[in-house]
Amino acid sequence: MSNRRPRLRPQAPSGVQYSLRHGAAEVVIAEVGATLRSYRDGSTEIVSSFPLSDMAPSASGQVLAPWPNRLAGGAYEFHGKTVTVPIDDPRHKAAIHGLARWRPWSLIAAAQNRVALELTLLATPAYPFALTLEIDYHLSRHGLTVTSTAINVGDEACPFGIGFHPYFAVGVSVDDMELHLGAEHYAEVNKDLTPTGRDVAVAGSDRDFTTPKPIGATKLDTTYSDLLRNEAGRAVVELNDRWRGRSTAIWMDEQFTCVQVFTGDTISSDVRRRKAIAVEPMTCPPNAFNSGTDLIVLEPGQRWSGQWGITPSEGERHG
DSSP states (O other): OOOOOOOOOOOOTTOSEEEEEETTEEEEEETBTTEEEEEEETTEEEEOOOOTTSOOGGGTTOEEBSSOSEEETTEEEETTEEEEOOOSBGGGTEEESBSSTTSBOEEEEEETTEEEEEEEEOOBTTBOSOEEEEEEEEEETTEEEEEEEEEEOSSSOEEEOOEEOOEEEOTTOGGGOEEEEOEEEEEEEOTTSOEEEEEEEOTTSTTOOSSOEEOTTOOOEEEEEEEOOOTTSOEEEEEEETTTTEEEEEEEOTTOOEEEEEOOTTOSOTTTTTTEEEEEEESSOTTHHHHOTTOEEEOTTOEEEEEEEEEEOHHHHHO
């Protein structure tokens, strides 16, 4: 018997890639972080992608759980228990975007236009609970629908929030993109980008996009809340590229109570800085584990589910 080890093929940093197709549209989901790595329709890039040889830059396409955005000071208290979390955003003294985005997720179902991935977070010092997450991506003629499920598989209640971090391709510059976002308030933040607890009225501010208008020079890293919803209970954010006749709608159901919009001004790489815009559906605002705002508490065995999605314009879908 030979003692030689089998030669292993190089593995992409984001792991196995799952391709979904419907007509001319293709979505690629990566194993690590259940990441939405790309979404194209023919030659049109809808979601800003990243190379297979790279890790997801600036949280691109990642699932943010069991909390989205920043957790101030890398600590929280839940049911009398104080928990500390490694700080991975030292500039703002925070733990950012949860614990699931760098972990490999397991495949639980796949078809030509659908893939479902699962991850169980067992108890750690940063999250001493047991939580199973399932993400189902479904590509259809209506665009991409993302269904999230969380199940408390432990024996005590656990805090929970989830968000998603897709960047949308905007061509040359964010400045020329027209944004339409119906919301009544945005969160005031301190120097570390932690909400102060004060919600500011959108009306009359430079963050007011209730009527569609170009983003221009406005810098956004902003949490919008009190979202305006249609008859189906969906909040919709629209990105319109008037110059090329393209538009994309990002919708979210009532489980997603707020949305973060980020124009990428603080991204270190000029490849993405103000050249892609993140629209991030979130079930709670930043620092919810401390503030309690919109925090979901799951009892043992309790299941939660929510949906959001991406709908390109007719012109894009037929590209």
